[in-house]
Structures are given as structure tokens and as C-alpha cells.
Amino acid sequence: MTRPAGPRPTLRRSTLRPGDALRTALLGLRYRRARAALSALGIAIGIAALVAVLGITRSSQSALLAEIDQLGTNLLTVTNGQTFDGQEAELPVAATPMIRRIAGVERAAPTAILASARVYRTDKVSPYDTGGLATRAADPSLLAVLGGTLRQGTFLNAAEGRYPVTVLGYQAARSLGIAAFGGPPPRVFIGGRWFTVAGILNPLPLAPEIDRSALVGFPVAATLLGYDGHPSRIYVRTDVNATNQVAALLGPTADPETPGDVAVSQPSAALTARLAVAQASTTLFLGLGAVALLVGGIGIANVMVIAVLERRQEIGLRRALGAARIHIAAQFLTEAILLGTLGGIAGLTAGTVITVALARARHWTPLIPPAALWAGLGVAVTVAALAGLYPAARAARLAPAEALRTT
Incomplete structure (x- = not known):
């Protein structure tokens, strides 16, 4: 086929x-x-x-x-080590005015921890129960140096610094149960005396120690709480372009006798x-x-x-x-x-x-x-x-x- x-x-x-x-x-x-x-x-x-x-x-x-940009990298802190019980050691009385003379320093605000002045919400609390809070004497310029803001009330000024008035850090206010106040200002018990709360701070990321402190003026700290005139921590705001140079001079300037004992830190470095x-x-x-x-x-x-x-x-x-x-x-x-x-x-x-x-x-x-x-x-x-x-x-x-x- x-x-x-x-x-x-x-x-x-x-x-x-x-x-x-x-x-x-x-x-x-x-x-x-x-x-x-x-x-x-x-x-x-x-x-x-x-x-x-x-x-x-x-x-x-x-x-x-x-x-960091908002708070700035030009904030420095000056301390003098710690005592045996972990508290901040004292700096010389003239440390703050000497630091203010350094070229490149814009502002300096001293603080002093008052180890014997415990802060409580009431006088019924045991003196051994500190709650991790501290009392610090503070300069009226502290808030401006830290770039902080108030959550409520007012900050310390030259007039209020002579009276039993305090400003609470953010964490201190929360620990004491004073988140806010609308009527008469609340009171707290500091060093065996009643202090009126004038204000509450917002959180301070660059100064967590202030967050857990009750701040009082230097004059009332000297008359009522045994302050001896020595600061324990100084906050220094510098010119942005001179921060490193200022940091190198802070130790010898704050304590000329023992500059090696002075610790200078930059809080923004932690962030x-x-x-x-x-x-x-x-x-x-x-x-x-x-x-x-x-x-x-x-x-x-x-x-x-x-x-x-x-x-x-x-x-x-x-x-x-x-x-x-x-x-x-x-x-x-x-x-x-x-x-x-x-x-x-x-x-x-x-x-x-x-x-x-x-x-x-x-x-x-x-x-x-x-x-x-x-x-x-x-x-x-x-x-x-x-x-x-x-x-x-x-x-x-x-x-x-x-x-x-x-x-």
C-alpha cells in the first residue's frame, strides 16, 4: 500500500x-x-x-x-567618685564657679545628694524603707542645663529655694503616688520635715538620677537638711564644638588637688x-x-x-x-x-x-x-x-x- x-x-x-x-x-x-x-x-x-x-x-x-539630637551631645557631668555606701562623693566648694570660667562652658548647674534626708509620702513609713529615692539640693539653672521640661507646676527659683518646697523627678513622683495634683499642692516628708510639692518633672533621659530624686533649694538644704556647701554632681552644658576640650579640663579645674579622682562623663554616650x-x-x-x-x-x-x-x-x-x-x-x-x-x-x-x-x-x-x-x-x-x-x-x-x- x-x-x-x-x-x-x-x-x-x-x-x-x-x-x-x-x-x-x-x-x-x-x-x-x-x-x-x-x-x-x-x-x-x-x-x-x-x-x-x-x-x-x-x-x-x-x-x-x-x-539625642534634641537633648544634645554637649552635656557633661562631673562627679568625684563614690563613698563607701555607694553615694556620690563631695566635690570642692569652689568647683562650680571654677568650671564656669572654662572657655567653652555655657552653663553649669551644681547638685548635691543629701544622704541623710530620706523622702517619703508620709511620716508613718519606716526610715529604713528608702524606696530607692534620693533628696538632692539643686540650682535653679538645673532645668535649663538639662534641657528638661515640667510635667506640672513650677521649678525651683531663688525665692522658693529658701523655703521647704520641692520638685519631684518623674519616677520619684510615681513612686510616691503623686502622678498629678489639681487642688492644693501635696506634701512629702523629707528629712523629718514636710515639704510642699511645687512641680513634677518630665522624664530626663540624660539624667536618670534626677528622675528618682526630690529636688530642694540650696538655702533650705543648708538650714534644714544639713547641707555643708559641697556639690556632689555638676552638670555642664558646653559649646558643641568645644565639648572634648572642656571635658579634658573639667577634672583639673573641679579638683586641682586630686584631679584623677574626678570622673567626667557624657550622658549622651549611653544613648x-x-x-x-x-x-x-x-x-x-x-x-x-x-x-x-x-x-x-x-x-x-x-x-x-x-x-x-x-x-x-x-x-x-x-x-x-x-x-x-x-x-x-x-x-x-x-x-x-x-x-x-x-x-x-x-x-x-x-x-x-x-x-x-x-x-x-x-x-x-x-x-x-x-x-x-x-x-x-x-x-x-x-x-x-x-x-x-x-x-x-x-x-x-x-x-x-x-x-x-x-x-
């Missing part, structure tokens, strides 16, 4: 458009919703951790830097150190997020391998109908990438929500680096693609006859 004359029929080459691959991948995931969701969850947790860590770190750093600690913590949490991503990638690989085993007949039928190996591989690789994309989007959303919620709770401005969002999604897709390579290659290697066998 001869073949009729004419042109030989041409076989059409099998094609798989990107839209077809996406629809096929979606259809495959719909039949395994629970497993697909659990696989994407691992990716989502990892991406959420990465975005939240970077966002929270950036928000806290921004707030801290703004706080700056917190940035370094935050960055170290960020590295740790980013590592934990990477581990979660790895677990998510392994989960996707596991789901895709099981999918290949479960869909052997589907693979064999498609191969028998003309699907090329690359099309089978593309189908399963697309499913893996789709899982990673969905998990990445869920993770980005969760990380953003966590960052915004925590930032608002801490009164920060929420800041999420745009690179973290794009990089997070890119990492999710990359991890999923790598996880789907082996299952896709395994599916492509199946022979039609073998795949069509009933297992």
Missing part, C-alpha cells in the same frame, strides 16, 4: 504559555490547600521576622537619634551605646528569621516532592499528549514560586503590622526600609524557587509509560 502523494503532515510542537503555567499551578494548589498554606506559613514567618526586626530597629533608632546594642540584637534576630526561611523552604520542597508522587498519572498523561519535559518542570516550579510569593506577601503584611503596632505603642514614628520590603519578597521567591528545583526536575524525568502506571 502506497502513501498518497502530497505534503507530509507536520507535528505541532507543544507549548506552555506563562499564563497557562500560572493557571495550572493555581489549580494544583487548590487541591492541596492545607498543605500549601502550611508550607507558605514557614516562608511568611521568616519574612515577617525579617521585616519586623528591620522595621522596629529602624523606628527605635530613629527615635533614639531624634532624642549612643544603645544603638550599638540594638544593631547587635538585630543581627541575632535576622539570623532567627533566616532559620525560619530555611524551614519554610524545606517545607515547600517536601510538599512539592509529595505532589510529584501523588500526580504521577497526571504527569504521564500530559507527557503522552505531547507535553515536553521542560513544561512539566515549569509547572511544578511555578507552583513552588507561587507558594513562596504568597508566603512572602503574607510575611510582608504581618511584619508591617507588627512594626506599626509596636512603634505606636512606644510613641515612635513607624519606619520600614523600602529595601526590606523588596528584598524580603525577593528572598521569599528565591528560597521557594530553589526549594522547587529538585521536585520540578524529578517530575520532568518521569517517563510517560512509568508515570501512567497505577501506584
Whole structure:
């Protein structure tokens, strides 16, 4: 029998458009919703951790830097070590006026801790129960030197400094149960005498010791509380460009006889150190997020391998109908990438929500680096693609006859 004359029929080459691959991948995931969701969850947790860590770190750093800029890095403190009971040692009487003579010093405010004058809400409290609060004699210029503000009332002035009047630091007021006062000013018991509360300070990040103190004037401290004229801590505000030079001169100027005993510190350095600690913590949490991503990638690989085993007949039928190996591989690789994309989007959303919620709770401005969002999604897709390579290659290697066998 001869073949009729004419042109030989041409076989059409099998094609798989990107839209077809996406629809096929979606259809495959719909039949395994629970497993697909659990696989994407691992990716989502990892991406959420990465975005939240970077966002929270950036928000806290921004707030801290703004706080440092507002309070200034030109504040120095001068102390003379500590006594045996942990209190601040005394500085010479002439320390403050001598410090004010240093070129580059704008203001200097002395304070003196009054170790024997305990502060209580009532005279019924045991004298051994200090509550961690201290009484300090303070200069009227202290608030301006520290850049502090009043939460309520007024600060000490030259007139009130002669009378039993006190201003409470923020933590001291809370510990004494005086958050605010609307009627007659409350009184506190200091050194066996009643003092009227004239004001309450807002928190002072650069002077936490003031936050836990009751401040009184130097004149009343000398007449009623045994103050001997020696300051124990001096706050110095300098010209921004002369801070280092002033710091080098403070010790010899405050105590010429024993300058080595004088400790000069820069309170803003402690806030700056917190940035370094935050960055170290960020590295740790980013590592934990990477581990979660790895677990998510392994989960996707596991789901895709099981999918290949479960869909052997589907693979064999498609191969028998003309699907090329690359099309089978593309189908399963697309499913893996789709899982990673969905998990990445869920993770980005969760990380953003966590960052915004925590930032608002801490009164920060929420800041999420745009690179973290794009990089997070890119990492999710990359991890999923790598996880789907082996299952896709395994599916492509199946022979039609073998795949069509009933297992």
C-alpha cells in the first residue's frame, strides 16, 4: 500500500504559555490547600521576622537619634567618685564657679545628694524603707542645663529655694503616688520635715538620677537638711564644638588637688551605646528569621516532592499528549514560586503590622526600609524557587509509560 502523494503532515510542537503555567499551578494548589498554606506559613514567618526586626530597629533608632539630637551631645557631668555606701562623693566648694570660667562652658548647674534626708509620702513609713529615692539640693539653672521640661507646676527659683518646697523627678513622683495634683499642692516628708510639692518633672533621659530624686533649694538644704556647701554632681552644658576640650579640663579645674579622682562623663554616650546594642540584637534576630526561611523552604520542597508522587498519572498523561519535559518542570516550579510569593506577601503584611503596632505603642514614628520590603519578597521567591528545583526536575524525568502506571 502506497502513501498518497502530497505534503507530509507536520507535528505541532507543544507549548506552555506563562499564563497557562500560572493557571495550572493555581489549580494544583487548590487541591492541596492545607498543605500549601502550611508550607507558605514557614516562608511568611521568616519574612515577617525579617521585616519586623528591620522595621522596629529602624523606628527605635530613629527615635533614639531624634532624642539625642534634641537633648544634645554637649552635656557633661562631673562627679568625684563614690563613698563607701555607694553615694556620690563631695566635690570642692569652689568647683562650680571654677568650671564656669572654662572657655567653652555655657552653663553649669551644681547638685548635691543629701544622704541623710530620706523622702517619703508620709511620716508613718519606716526610715529604713528608702524606696530607692534620693533628696538632692539643686540650682535653679538645673532645668535649663538639662534641657528638661515640667510635667506640672513650677521649678525651683531663688525665692522658693529658701523655703521647704520641692520638685519631684518623674519616677520619684510615681513612686510616691503623686502622678498629678489639681487642688492644693501635696506634701512629702523629707528629712523629718514636710515639704510642699511645687512641680513634677518630665522624664530626663540624660539624667536618670534626677528622675528618682526630690529636688530642694540650696538655702533650705543648708538650714534644714544639713547641707555643708559641697556639690556632689555638676552638670555642664558646653559649646558643641568645644565639648572634648572642656571635658579634658573639667577634672583639673573641679579638683586641682586630686584631679584623677574626678570622673567626667557624657550622658549622651549611653544613648549612643544603645544603638550599638540594638544593631547587635538585630543581627541575632535576622539570623532567627533566616532559620525560619530555611524551614519554610524545606517545607515547600517536601510538599512539592509529595505532589510529584501523588500526580504521577497526571504527569504521564500530559507527557503522552505531547507535553515536553521542560513544561512539566515549569509547572511544578511555578507552583513552588507561587507558594513562596504568597508566603512572602503574607510575611510582608504581618511584619508591617507588627512594626506599626509596636512603634505606636512606644510613641515612635513607624519606619520600614523600602529595601526590606523588596528584598524580603525577593528572598521569599528565591528560597521557594530553589526549594522547587529538585521536585520540578524529578517530575520532568518521569517517563510517560512509568508515570501512567497505577501506584
